[in-house]
Amino acid sequence: MAKLFGTDGVRGVANQELTPDLAFSLGFAGALVLTEETHHKPTFIVGADTRISCGMLASALIAGITSAGADVIDAGVIATPGVAWLTRELGADAGAMISASHNSYEFNGIKLFSAGGFKLADETEETIEAMIFAGFDGMDRPVGDRVGRLTDYDKGVEDYKNHLLSIADLDLSGMRLVIDCANGASFQTAPALFRALGAEVTALGVEPDGFNINRDCGSTHAKNLAAHVLESGAHLGLAFDGDADRLIAVDDQGQLCDGDVMMAVLARDLDQRGMLARKTIVATVMSNLGLEKMAEREGFLLVRTAVGDRYVLEHMLREGLSLGGEQSGHVILLDDATTGDGQLTALRFLRAIVGQGRDVRLSEMRKMIELFPQVLVNVRVDQGRADAIIDHPQFTEAVRLTGEKLGEAGRLLIRKSGTEPLIRIMIEGQDQEEISDYAARLQEVISRLGAKKQKG
Known part of the structure; x- marks a missing residue:
């Protein structure tokens, strides 16, 4: 089964990977899963950053939430922690933020928060994913006064700023x-x-x-x-x-x-x-x-x-x-x-x-604090190829040899990004030039195994 959630919500190129259809499904399934224990009409707080696709995705996400029977308080443009704080402060049942954090504008993402303003546990995300992949056919959809209501909350960003001041x-x-x-x-x-x-x-x-x-x-x-x-x-x-x-x-x-x-x-x-x-x-x-x-x-x-x-x-x-x-x-x-x-x-x-x-x-x-010399390299790869490259015998051998050269005086960490199609290389050691050379050699191996243009 494909995995929707990364290390920080669901993320991808807006309207290509993160589509309005997926946003609707996340809203619908998220509302059902996150509010299943409530005995009242549940409420979501929704916020967004400033990228152009936020309006498109917010409309779809909110449609999904309200279609599941939950009300939405739309806080507009606000920081992610502002959504978490409003969720807790207003006693909402859940929160959602539309943002791709530090990524460029063509990307976007959806992060969900629980009633207390905390990010979701892996198990909760897996339940939401399973519901989306199973589809919503045959599910009861609310009608009449059971449909969710959308309310704009323009003063949410001011409330959040005043909270920080306080x-x-x-x-x-x-x-x-x-x-x-x-x-x-x-x-x-x-x-x-x-x-x-x-x-x-x-x-x-x-x-x-x-x-x-x-x-x-x-x-x-x-x-x-x-x-x-x-x-x-x-x-x-x-x-x-x-x-x-x-x-x-x-x-x-x-x-x-x-x-x-x-x-x-x-x-x-x-x-x-x-x-x-x-x-x-x-x-x-x-x-x-x-x-x-x-x-x-x-x-x-x-x-x-x-x-x-x-x-x-x-x-x-x-x-x-x-x-x-x-x-x-x-x-x-x-x-x-x-x-x-x-x-x-x-x-x-x-x-x-x-x-x-x-x-x-x-x-x-x-x-x-005296920082040790460290090199961080991001290598962009084809979508879905990171695991295969990291597990490839040529790459695992290159990693092993690099680790031996570093010995106990350094550290080597290889991982795939949880938010982008990248393989991340981190090397620490005592000599900046030496560890930069090690990183460059590992980057070359990734490139030979099918990486796109490198992006450090």
């Missing part, structure tokens, strides 16, 4: 920030949020046109932000992705601070406040070895999970932990939110910096 615990007076909203879901909230806290804000990526989301901007293209930070003499820069569930920072010297650096800074600050539960950080296998060494030095425990913020969250919930995240900038602060929230992460990150004194700069604070 928990900020932060005065940014005198601080100069450059913010890149990726022409995405945070373009209305992030500049207003940080200005309301007293910062002088230069806002980039706040002119979405349906096509420019994540285009040479946002958390995956932070070089432009770094240039603006240096040019303006700002204290730091903050880059969100298209749906604002991740954050990448730039220090006053123009150097990028990824999720590992931010988790190191946050862990020490939370520990000083007595808020780092069990003195533990939850990261993934992709996190830099430097985070592990920093944790050892500070007396923290670092736990690694599989790649995907959902697996980080599952471990945090199971063990009662407060801080976790991914190198990519997904950071989960479970005392404040049910999912990764880029704007919340920025608030807590800034609080950690300001808490060290007005004269302390991020370029100094980041020295608490």
Whole structure:
């Protein structure tokens, strides 16, 4: 059976892989599965980012939900964590976000949330998939007053911004920030949020046109932000992705601070406040070895999970932990939110910096973690070919030989992307040139085995 859900919802090229028909089916099946235990007419919160296909897919998704007999509150353009928060805050039975996160505009995706604002468990996604593949023939469809009602909720984005303000615990007076909203879901909230806290804000990526989301901007293209930070003499820069569930920072010297650096800074600050539960950080296998060494030095425990913020969250919930995240900038602060929230992460990150004194700069604070040389390479492959290439004897032998050369002084991780047709190569070691050469050789093997044009 084909699998619809990846590591972050259902995703694909809009109107080709993620079609309106599939969106309708996800809405219909999702409404039935997620609300089967309710004894009232259920309600979904639906939000979207700024890409052109969101209107098409939202219409189909909402049609599916209401056709199953659930009401829909449409929050319009809002960050993914905003949908999760509204789902919980308004007492809704489920939530849905239409976004392909950091991907370019032709892609889109649908993420579903449970009543508490949490991403779905694998078992729940499998139940929804099974229902879609089985088809809806013979199912009872509500009629009359049992059909779901659609209600627009234009103030949802303002409610979410005000919620963040209410928990900020932060005065940014005198601080100069450059913010890149990726022409995405945070373009209305992030500049207003940080200005309301007293910062002088230069806002980039706040002119979405349906096509420019994540285009040479946002958390995956932070070089432009770094240039603006240096040019303006700002204290730091903050880059969100298209749906604002991740954050990448730039220090006053123009150097990028990824999720590992931010988790190191946050862990020490939370520990000083007595808020780092069990003195533990939850990261993934992709996190830099430097985070592990920093944790050892500070007396923290670092736990690694599989790649995907959902697996980080599952471990945090199971063990009662407060801080976790991914190198990519997904950071989960479970005392404040049910999912990764880029704007919340920025608030807590800034609080950690300001808490060290007005004269302390991020370029100094980041020295608490020494990152090991690391190479990350993404190789685009034909749809459905990743597993066959990864399991091919030529590739497995190349991986084995590379691992032997690295020895105990390095790490090698090969995995397929859960959201795109990519094979991801991660190599850590002591010499940047050496590990870059290892990565290039593995990339060549993938290309010989049938990859498309490489995309690093």
